[in-house]
Amino acid sequence: MTKSVSRLISALATVSISLGAIVVGAAPASAAGCDVYRVIENAYVRENPDNDSVVRKTKYAGEEVRNCFGTHAGEPGSEWTAVNCTCATDGQGWIISRKLQWLRYEG
Numbered sequence: 001m002t003k004s005v006s007r008l009i010s011a012l013a014t015v016s017i018s019l020g021a022i023v024v025g026a027a028p029a030s031a032a033g034c035d036v037y038r039v040i041e042n043a044y045v046r047e048n049p050d051n052d053s054v055v056r057k058t059k060y061a062g063e064e065v066r067n068c069f070g071t072h073a074g075e076p077g078s079e080w081t082a083v084n085c086t087c088a089t090d091g092q093g094w095i096i097s098r099k100l101q102w103l104r105y106e107g
Contacts, residue, residue, distance in 0.1 A: 033107025034068035045093035049073035049080035
């Protein structure tokens with residue numbers, strides 16, 4: 001093999017290893033930490049923060065849910081909290097905030 005071909009192969013191997021490390025080292029959103037809530041009143045998990053949105057799941061009083069998105073929406077008196085939910089198309093469901101009690105932060 002010529003020196004230039006050897007150098008090219010070596011460079012490609014280095015780039016490949018570096019890209020692999022970036023992908024493996026990439027942390028999911030939840031690794032940054034999550035707020036944990038207790039459901040204090042039976043609540044629907046909706047696809048979007050809107051009473052007319054599709055209901056994806058029901059959470060019952062006493063269950064715990066997590067918000068690893070840090071997302072809230074709505075107007076005063078009608079606030080929504082994003083919760084982790086594989087039932088939603090984007091992994092983010094919504095519960096009316098007044099039905100949740102904040103318990104702790106897990107980070």
